[in-house]
Amino acid sequence: MSKIVVDSLTKQFGETVALDDVSFEVPEGEFVIILGVSGSGKSTLLRSMCGLTSPSEGQILFGDEPITAPRPEIAMIFQQHNIIGDMSAYSNALSGGVHRNGLLTSILQLQDKEEKHRALEALDTVGLLDEAEKKARRMSGGQQQRVGIARALVQQSDVLLADEPVASLDPGSAQDVMRYLRAASEDRGLSTFCSLHQVNIARKFGHRFIGLRNGKKVFDGYRDDLTIDAVDKIYGDIDTEGMFVGSSGDPKEKEVKA
């Protein structure tokens, strides 16, 4: 029903080719991790999938419809949280569902009880129920990211996109955020696309992996297929040995071959 089909997607920014003929098909309910170095096209792919960027060629089908503009069925979580700092965690979560209400209702927070409970439930899912009334600006990076997830959950989408949700977090908070993301998408049966550049976190949480390099799809497979060779293909010259030490090591530490 809410299958996502990316069909020979190409995106150019002037001379730069950000995505080059990328195609794949993801059935409902999969937890897909998109791997690649910075500048490999991960963000562009996710931004195209949520309708913030329109493709140069090709298309993305959600069910049977092509995605041309942002829509309530597809939620996005951003690397920089993009929550509203001046509002409380609760108000931020509530703002995910404004598409179900009119302007005045959403501004004055006159949503019905069910909607408000939904926001609190989402905060509970990400472990922030007790912090509901705290101003988002005063929260830590990891907490802010979880507020972002809560907002996406309140949106009640079918698809959840996350653009490097843990890139600016320390390893501990990164694991937390990924755990909450995974739990949320499993509980609600969401198709999830999450871009990451930490291979060990990816291996720990992902079902399926799509690897991008210089805008081209270089890998598409499930956990067993993600061998060291496959990772080498995605990351190229970078020494990937350190990435397989498991979750205890610092995932951000990458040594570049001389």
Place this chain on the structure above:
Amino acid sequence: MSEKTDADVVPDGGTTGEESPQSAITAQFDKIKQTRRRRAFGWLALLVFLGFVTVQAFAAAELLAADFRMESLLNSMFHGANPFFPTISIGALPFLDITEYFEFIQQENLLYDPEVGGLLFQWPPNLGDIYAFFFTELGIFRIFGEAGVTLAMGFIGTVLGFPLALVFGTMGSERVTPFPFNFIFRGTMSFIRSVPAIIWALIFIPLLGLGPASASLAIAFDTIGNLGRLFVDELEEIEDGPIEAMRTTGASKPQVVFFGMLSQVRTAFIAWTLYIFEINVRVAVSVGVIGAGGLGFIVESQRGLLRFTDMMAALFAIFILIISVELFSQRLRHRLRSDEQKMGIWELITGFPNRMAQSVLK
């Protein structure tokens, strides 16, 4: 050029490569030096140009060959029947006779109207009078006499102008209204700004007569232009992130504007509004000068009567009013902007001597 010799002179620093690191550093150093020199020349040229232009401006403003009459200024300030600064001699030393100011301030109710204030401040308190003060005499502004009139004009102007400034400022932003159409709103604001508040007050005389009413309306108009412009500028600075985030939730366009944009600038908007309130009280003084009432009118009427001592007293009252408004508004803005835990009102008052002492000792 000199790279080779430089490299040769370098003592054993591991100069094994084809180009030694030392010479690369020298080259980069020279490049930076040249850039800096070029920039210094640029600044110097700009300074010379500014000086040149300033001289021309002096000429145009008739300041180059101005006829300074220091004596006449001093004369009007300290001597004559009604000097700006009346003096009193204690012993042989002249002192400023501030009692004359206070006499006038009291006599004309510049800062306090005892008739209205008497309702509130009496012993024992009379409940009926207190009720009358708030609900029949509507005395919160009137208790301050002429200063209250000026303050009320600035306040009304801000309160009436704010919602329209919000609408025009938001609609004037390119992110809300696409390019050519946002200039409908920006152009309207520019037009409003190009006419000073004092002229707007004159324009509204046929509607409301000459008085505080037309002045308040004029200030409200002025506020649309000025505050709206500040709002537009503030909206240029916001981040795209929250806007995109709200778009991906499937929110409607007005919802994206409110949650994605306006919520980012809420504090700034309140702070700017307080700033414009400060300015509006000053504008209320200047609009008063043309006869709209309040302290400005007192200044003008005393000047017309050549009673410069009384005029100075009115200026003193204006100073008290403006400084109070600014202190209030700046403390409020500071409180809004700071991220610290906010002090309660009680702590704010009782802790004041302590904080003051600490500030002095710093």
